[in-house]
Amino acid sequence: MVQLRRAKRVIFSNVRFIQASKDLTASQRNLKELLILLCRILFIVFLVLAFAQPFLPASDAAAPADASEVAIVVDNSYSMQNLHAEQDLTLLNIASDRARDIIRMFPGSTSFKVISGNSPGHGAPVQESEAEGFLTELDFSAKDLVFSRTATASRASHTFILSDFQKSTFKPSLLQGYDSTTQVHLVPIAAAATSNVAIDSVYLEDEFIRSAADNVLHVSLFNAGEEALEDVQVRLIVENRQVAALSVNLPPQQATEAVMNFRVEGAGTKRAYIEVEDYPVEFDNTYYFVLSPASNIAVTEITDNASSSLQRLYQNEPFFSFTSYTAGNINYAQAGTSDIIILNGVANLSSALAATVANFVKEGGTVAVIPPAGGEEAGYAALFQNLNIPASFTGATAASSKTNVAPPDPNNPFFRTIFSEYDPKMQMPAAVRSVAWSRASEDILKYRGGAPFLSRFDRGNGHLYMMAAPLEQDFSALANHALFVPIMYKLAIGSYKQQQALAYTLSGSTIQVPAISKTKKEGVYALQKDSLAFIPEQQVRGGKLFFDTPAAMDEAGFYTLQMQDSTITTLAFNYGKAESNLAQYAPDELRALVGPGRENVHIYDAEDAFSVKDAFEKRYFGVKLWKYCLILCLFFLMAEIALIRFL
Incomplete structure (x- = not known):
């Protein structure tokens, strides 16, 4: 007796919810299974290749990439206060981040020298973690990045120089200290703009300063940008009290002179400074000078x-x-x-x-x-x-x-x-x-x-x-x-001529001031600012003291010249003016400046860190293919899921 299953009737309120069945032929089913099998095979193949780490040979085999020592030169001069072209960060922050990416390109056994205007750790070779710590500690410095000094300090196979490459400070001749065995990599950091207002200099209309009388001060302001600026506020502060103020219009890329009338009260040396408001480069917004009392x-x-x-x-x-x-x-x-x-x-x-x-x-x-x-x-x-x-x-x-x-x-x-x-x-x-x-x-x-x-x-x-x-x-x-x-x-x-200048630069030439008579006191002259004291190289001749600015002095402001416990005079020091001109070389301009004769100098485009990393690895490490294999693994895995789900 044959028993057949009775069909069960299901009542739907609406036939819209009935899913249409798909009719698959045997050939279609076999094709789907073959595609799934192929995806699984390719997934396994590329997974194995990813662990095998295949690579294409380096294009420059003459220069070894597995150097035991690498130099990282980071420009931390004050021009690096400028903002980056793509991120709202200073150029120094961007340079530090890219330096970390460069460090991570090399094996863990590589030692690194971190060199800057005020090198943390004095440029001694350190391991990766300590080098990254030095980069975190970097701050702005008045000391310009001296390329010749970095060349002698670093005999590494690879030297990376991260800078804004200002037109006012960088010259191709600065790279002559690097011999042909050192591969020099210039990494430009592009700024968003080059506009900047700097106080170039100040001078008195006559040097005879009269108390409780009108004195005239000339202030030279320089607009380094390409656009005119209106109503730039300029203030004159004497002994922490504002004695004059005005607003000036500054044409682009030229100096403008402003004239300020002021009075000083009482005798004695007066500490004064000119102040302007400008952002983001602020190191040159203040110019310090000293108003010394006039003798007869x-x-x-x-x-x-x-x-x-x-x-x-x-x-x-x-x-x-x-x-x-x-x-x-x-x-x-x-x-x-x-x-x-x-x-x-x-x-x-x-x-x-x-x-x-x-x-x-x-x-x-x-x-x-x-x-x-x-x-x-x-x-x-x-x-x-x-x-x-x-x-x-x-x-x-x-x-x-x-x-x-x-x-x-x-x-x-x-x-x-x-x-x-x-x-x-x-x-x-x-x-x-x-x-x-x-x-x-x-x-x-x-x-x-x-x-x-x-x-x-x-x-x-x-x-x-x-x-x-x-x-x-x-x-x-x-x-x-x-x-x-x-x-x-x-x-x-x-x-009348003042016995000392209104102000000096930290990178200036020899300074001369009247010396104490030897019959009164003998000793060593020192420059003091707050708790810091600097002893310059000094020489007394003809009743005058001659000395050079100590190399360790890198902060603008007022310094007292002292001998033992006696204060001789007060001197004002300001930063050099080259850093205030923010115009920088583009990568193509750098290539034209360096010329074709320096095969060991490589210039990268001012883009993100990956362009530097990829270009360097392709030249010296070769093209590593494991990451592409891993990407293909994920691709075929997703393809298999899609075939099972939708086909």
């Missing part, structure tokens, strides 16, 4: 008139130290220490006096020549010839016609602080023209016809001021004019 200005007059008008003029002001000599009775040693020597109507200028005055000008002194009413001209001719001044006497007498002097130019720096209210129609004095000249460095006053009346000649390190007429009433009315006193004061004040 030494004025020496040589004249034939025992009661000249200059005596009363200069002796009325306590900040002038006035001395007068006749032409035949001169203390040359005393006169040589003056700030300014005034030859006032000397009729017979001896050859010895002419030579002394010429040397005084060449060595940095200031001389004012007021011609005599008459006398020998040979001495003046020798003086003019010695200083190469194209001047000669015209032979004018008191009976000669006089010409009015033209009103001064109010924009001339010589007159900038003289006039409270300038009147272009002011009454000017008349004078004859006893001396004529041409080609002066600057004409301060002119006759109405355009001929110079008072001019400045720059010779050597000093200046000579020439007046065209004597001060006698028969020749000139200047001595009775209101301009006479401020002009003569300005000549004397302009001759």
Whole structure:
């Protein structure tokens, strides 16, 4: 008896939920099974190959990649404060991250030298973990990355240099210290922008600093970017108190000078600085300088008139130290220490006096020549010839016609602080023209016809001021004019020179300041900032101290020069200006600079770390294929799952 299963009837409320059955033929089923089998076989094959670690041979077999020592040179100068082109991180952070990736390319037995401007661990060879720790500790330094120093410090087979490669600091000649056995790898770190505002320098309109009086400071600001900047705020701080502020517009890629008027109160050295607001490179936003109190200005007059008008003029002001000599009775040693020597109507200028005055000008002194009413001209001719001044006497007498002097130019720096209210129609004095000249460095006053009346000649390190007429009433009315006193004061004040500069750079040349007399104290001079003290190489000669900035000093600010427990003076130090120009070489520009003759220098594109890693491994390690095998393993595993699930 055959028993058949009775079909069971299932009632659905909606036939939409009934899944359609797929009819598979035997050939289709066999194809599916073959594809699944093929995927499994390929999965196993590539898995085995992944463990076997196959590779393609290196393209540069001459340079071994398994070097026992590798140098990692990281530029940590202040320009690396700039932001990266693709990430919101500083260039130093990016350089440190890429240096870690480079370290991980080498076997664990490799030792590394981490070299920077202030190398942690002093560039000693260390293992991978310690090298990565050094990279984490890196901070910005004022010491520029000296490639020649890194070349001698590193004799590794491979040296990686990670830097922004500034156009202002990098030169191809810096790589000459690396011989052909060292493979040098330049890894540029591209910045997002090169805009930056830096304080280039400051100087006083005249170096004579007067307490409770107006002083004029000139500030040079440099915009290194390619776009103009408007309303850049500039502040002047003296002894932690803001004394002046202004806003300036800065054209692109050029320097702009701002003028600030300020006053200082009280005696003694004043610590001051200029401050601007700029981001992200901030190391050059502050410029430190010192305002030293001005000592008395030494004025020496040589004249034939025992009661000249200059005596009363200069002796009325306590900040002038006035001395007068006749032409035949001169203390040359005393006169040589003056700030300014005034030859006032000397009729017979001896050859010895002419030579002394010429040397005084060449060595940095200031001389004012007021011609005599008459006398020998040979001495003046020798003086003019010695200083190469194209001047000669015209032979004018008191009976000669006089010409009015033209009103001064109010924009001339010589007159900038003289006039409270300038009147272009002011009454000017008349004078004859006893001396004529041409080609002066600057004409301060002119006759109405355009001929110079008072001019400045720059010779050597000093200046000579020439007046065209004597001060006698028969020749000139200047001595009775209101301009006479401020002009003569300005000549004397302009001759004053501070015994030390307003500021110095940390990488500057030899510094000279007055030294303590040996009869007072003997010892070693030191520069101190807070709790840090630096002893520079020093030499005392001619009453002056000469020293170089210690190499360990890398922080801008104020330093006191001390001998034992006595403070000699305060000096201001600032960073060098090369780092402020952020323009950098592109990889193609670097290749063009290095040239084809340096086969051991390799330049990578400024991209991510993988491009450097892949290019290096392909050249020296070969192309490792295990990771591609692993990828194919995963691909065929996913293909098998897809075949089972969907086919």
